[in-house]
Amino acid sequence: MKKSYLKLIIFDVIIAIFLILNSFILNILRNYYYMDIFLILLLIAFKYVFGFEKDNHRFVKDIVVNILIIYLISFILYYILGIFIGFVRTENYLTFNGIKNLIFPYIAMIILKEFLRYQMVNKASESKMLTIVTCVLFILLDIANNTRLMSLTGIYNTFLYLALTLLPIISNNIVCMYIVKKVGYKPNIFWLFVANMYYVFLPIVPNVGLYIESLIRFLFPMIIVYNAYSFFLKRTKNIPISYEKKHIYIDVPILAVLVFALAYFVSGYFRYYAIAVATGSMTPKINIGDVVIVDQHIKYQNLEVGQVIAYKYDNVIVVHRLVDIVVVGDDYYFYTKGDANNAKDNYIIYPNTIVGKVNFKLPYLGLPTVWLNELFN
Numbered sequence: 537m538k539k540s541y542l543k544l545i546i547f548d549v550i551i552a553i554f555l556i557l558n559s560f561i562l563n564i565l566r567n568y569y570y571m572d573i574f575l576i577l578l579l580i581a582f583k584y585v586f587g588f589e590k591d592n593h594r595f596v597k598d599i600v601v602n603i604l605i606i607y608l609i610s611f612i613l614y615y616i617l618g619i620f621i622g623f624v625r626t627e628n629y630l631t632f633n634g635i636k637n638l639i640f641p642y643i644a645m646i647i648l649k650e651f652l653r654y655q656m657v658n659k660a661s662e663s664k665m666l667t668i669v670t671c672v673l674f675i676l677l678d679i680a681n682n683t684r685l686m687s688l689t690g691i692y693n694t695f696l697y698l699a700l701t702l703l704p705i706i707s708n709n710i711v712c713m714y715i716v717k718k719v720g721y722k723p724n725i726f727w728l729f730v731a732n733m734y735y736v737f738l739p740i741v742p743n744v745g746l747y748i749e750s751l752i753r754f755l756f757p758m759i760i761v762y763n764a765y766s767f768f769l770k771r772t773k774n775i776p777i778s779y780e781k782k783h784i785y786i787d788v789p790i791l792a793v794l795v796f797a798l799a800y801f802v803s804g805y806f807r808y809y810a811i812a813v814a815t816g817s818m819t820p821k822i823n824i825g826d827v828v829i830v831d832q833h834i835k836y837q838n839l840e841v842g843q844v845i846a847y848k849y850d851n852v853i854v855v856h857r858l859v860d861i862v863v864v865g866d867d868y869y870f871y872t873k874g875d876a877n878n879a880k881d882n883y884i885i886y887p888n889t890i891v892g893k894v895n896f897k898l899p900y901l902g903l904p905t906v907w908l909n910e911l912f913n
Contacts, residue, residue, distance in 0.1 A: 568641030575648035593720035618742030654721035704753035817874030
């Protein structure tokens, strides 16, 4: 192992230990200003130990222009969706508080962080292990800036943190590592600032809710990294730039639509709703890890014995087969049973608890969701 690599590992380990202590005990770096001071100290220490390298990357302008086009197309689609689901006002829209406490310290933070990332990636460029360690280090840095881990109490809060904060952080850092290695730190500064500060400059945003916003924040960086990957792939094949420019207007809208469609499909906003099955009560017809597609628009009066339905019971969505329907005047009472169970369920299903009728299944696509649920249970 090179001596410089050993020093870089020691540097990373010291920072990682401090960040872990901060997240569990100290809770110092949640303030942007404190994070800025911490990053300045890290840069001073890095300069003293390793020295800085100049940013001589080509294609910076091309990647920034491509990212700008991606943003313009995505925001158009985003706000078109807002027409259907409604808008909400942003709290810090061009306010003094928003500018003072959000914009200025955040700009400083991403500039310092991405410049540090660039220097560290350059020093570790020939070592895949060190590159991965550097990525993990910056994930810890973002975690330290977002939450105090000791405050996460209970399975539900931990799962929410995983879905709403940790997965987008991981997604962002993987994309940043790829771009900084290929192009340098400047494109990262641009796309991170827009992704996290756009609501300060816009008076209203679509009312998507935290869950959908987290899905978009997790999936949207994939569009950016896909575009950057396509850009460099075409450069290696000597495809004309004009050809690549034409295809960004095709690739980006398709990917953006897929991202938003996926987010809304699993959220239950539209007619069809995707549910991951977590138990074996419906085997062999429906197995653990299968994703069932539920039609939410079917009227409960049209349901028939033998159909598989999804309904809410005890704050959980259950997927079982209808075995009996009792109608008393205008009131409907439904009885269900799991195919693998010996007896029907010992409770009544009321119309207001029915989510919809299961139309078909997608085998095993829901296994990651099931594994995550089991991890926190």
